Amino acid sequence: MPFVVGLTGGIASGKTTVADLFHQNFAIDIVDADIIARQVVEPNTEGLDAIVGKFGADILQDDGCLNRRKLREKVFSSPQDKQWLNDTLHPLIRSEMAHQVELAQSDYVLLVIPLMVEGGLQSMTDCVLVIDVDEETQITRTMQRDNVSREQALNIVNSQANRQERLAIADEIIKNNGHTDSLLPQIEALHARFVALRKNRQQGTL
Structure with missing residues (x-):
């Protein structure tokens, strides 16, 4: 049974970017609920x-x-x-x-579930990684990416689980309020941790 890292975050938090970086840098397999x-x-x-x-x-x-x-x-x-x-x-x-x-x-698998909290799907994972951004960053990115008004962006944010609810289920957190360059050092450290967790689990079942 693969070691499953559940990846989640609100709209415009950078879930796809983070998952792609895990795949590109460490050849981690991705299973995406939206796909x-x-x-x-x-x-x-x-x-x-x-x-x-x-x-x-x-x-x-x-x-x-x-x-x-x-x-x-x-x-x-x-x-x-x-x-x-x-x-x-x-x-x-x-x-x-x-x-x-x-x-x-791969060493572990990333299970990307945007609505993990809403669906109670953290039970499908061994470890939950939350991409955390502040609400204002979400709104700004959503407006720019989807060409919607501030009101529309805010409505989308408010229709999802809030930041505190996502952080409450987090085992690990990536902060993504800044530039993409800040992500790779966090991902490198997390990759090493996930590999270690998988090895620990394997040894525990021997």
Whole structure:
């Protein structure tokens, strides 16, 4: 069983940047919940078949792929439909995350779950790494990256778990309020720690 480091953080915290640096510098395998969430609703999947069964074929684009805009509109206007969608897709996403984790070959595997706190998914990890930024930095980055208003950015930040809730589940923390150059020294130190933790676990099971 691979040693699993769960990586999480709020919007615009730098999760992708951090995960990419672990991969580029230390060849660490990455399992990304957001990517899997798209995979489980691709054509000819159980997830997409269930959505079509629920909402009809007009939820599809002409090429047979899910029309995400239409789906968002449907679940936005109906809490019941949103709950149904979550109940249908979350088990599929979780199962696929576990499957991909099992296939990992690196010293440890990074399991990137943006909504880890909200979903209580820290149970899938051996260690939780939180990318921590202050709220004002999140808002500014979101406005610049997504070309949205301050109000829209603030609404997104407020819709997620707050900073204190994420830090409460953290075993390790990366501070990312500054420039990307400040990340690599933190990542190098954490890589050594994660390798040591994995070795300790292996020795403990011998």
